[in-house]
Amino acid sequence: MKDVVFSGIQPTGLIHVGNYLGAIRKWVALQDRHPCYYCVVDYHAITAPYDPADLPRRTLEAVAANVAAGLDPDRSVIFVQSQIPEHTELCWIFNAVTPVGELQRMTQYKDKARQRRESVNAGLLNYPILQAADILLYRGTLVPVGEDQAQHLEFAREVARRFNALYGETFPEPQVMLGDFPRVLALNDPAVKMSKSVPGSYIALTDEPETIREAVAKAVTDTGPRTGNEMSPGVKNLFDLLGAFSSPDTVRRFQQAYQDGSLRYVELKRVLADDLVSALEPVRRRYRELLARPDDIRDIVRNGADRARPVARATLAEVREKVGILRV
Numbered sequence: 001m002k003d004v005v006f007s008g009i010q011p012t013g014l015i016h017v018g019n020y021l022g023a024i025r026k027w028v029a030l031q032d033r034h035p036c037y038y039c040v041v042d043y044h045a046i047t048a049p050y051d052p053a054d055l056p057r058r059t060l061e062a063v064a065a066n067v068a069a070g071l072d073p074d075r076s077v078i079f080v081q082s083q084i085p086e087h088t089e090l091c092w093i094f095n096a097v098t099p100v101g102e103l104q105r106m107t108q109y110k111d112k113a114r115q116r117r118e119s120v121n122a123g124l125l126n127y128p129i130l131q132a133a134d135i136l137l138y139r140g141t142l143v144p145v146g147e148d149q150a151q152h153l154e155f156a157r158e159v160a161r162r163f164n165a166l167y168g169e170t171f172p173e174p175q176v177m178l179g180d181f182p183r184v185l186a187l188n189d190p191a192v193k194m195s196k197s198v199p200g201s202y203i204a205l206t207d208e209p210e211t212i213r214e215a216v217a218k219a220v221t222d223t224g225p226r227t228g229n230e231m232s233p234g235v236k237n238l239f240d241l242l243g244a245f246s247s248p249d250t251v252r253r254f255q256q257a258y259q260d261g262s263l264r265y266v267e268l269k270r271v272l273a274d275d276l277v278s279a280l281e282p283v284r285r286r287y288r289e290l291l292a293r294p295d296d297i298r299d300i301v302r303n304g305a306d307r308a309r310p311v312a313r314a315t316l317a318e319v320r321e322k323v324g325i326l327r328v
Contacts (some may be wrong), residue, residue, distance in 0.1 A: 005177075006036075016194055048120075090130075094132055131155075149176070185237040209318065242268070
């Protein structure tokens with residue numbers, strides 16, 4: 001039996017090149033080899049401050065952006081979490097087998113709790129349980145994510161182990177699948193990863209050409225004296241992006257220039273920006289086309305939910321029977 005791929009998509013149309021290289025490019029490649037479920041996780045989104053009037057638009061934009069980046073509704077099941085109520089029902093059942101202490105030790109929860117202090121909601125604490133339910137509902141075995149989600153995947157494996165021990169073999173233990181670029185650094189601060197919450201740190205797949213060129217031109221390069229031939233984090237980040245979006249000949253030319261000390265960063269940035277603009281133009285064009293036809297986006301998620309629902313219902317029926325829920 002083929003491994004089942006599952007991954008969650010945050011409801012925002014803003015996908016930066018770090019997201020693309022770290023996860024989405026892997027998602028696209030997996031579509032021809034595995035059953036793939038890609039879910040816009042709108043219930044996860046409401047654990048953080050948000051505008052309810054804006055969430056439907058953000059959800060549609062997330063679908064449009066990911067389809068524009070290469071997800072194919074005919075080869076993958078693309079749907080919205082809230083359209084499948086079995087996600088939250090399985091989450092509740094997993095709540096009953098999960099110690100609170102495990103949730104309180106999760107790194108992301110502790111970080112966000114420190115940031116919010118007065119507004120830590122129970123959903124934020126239970127976020128990993130819902131994430132485990134998302135994956136295990138479809139018996140996902142491969143989860144392509146960034147390295148920052150590795151702890152959550154280990155938690156999902158522990159949930160599966162604990163449930164299986166209590167009620168009998170039911171769920172596989174999902175495995176993390178890192179992308180070829182698990183950590184793309186911020187352009188304006190190469191000490192941290194690229195983030196959509198930090199202006200100037202990222203390039204969005206849907207950015208206009210001049211926005212891309214401006215962001216690359218401002219990217220941090222050397223931050224101090226060189227130690228031998230070791231690149232500074234900012235320079236290495238630019239070379240990583242060059243390797244992802246430029247030709248092998250271009251990469252070799254700039255690597256040689258770096259080695260012999262003749263590299264001009266202004267030229268490196270110009271070429272990288274041009275290649276990024278060229279590579280992302282089809283994504284930008286497809287994204288605009290989809291947003292101009294919102295009913296088509298709704299059809300994608302409606303059809304995706306129709307395909308996901310029988311799988312979710314079958315899993316939940318088995319779980320209900322094993323935990324002793326009355327069937328009438």
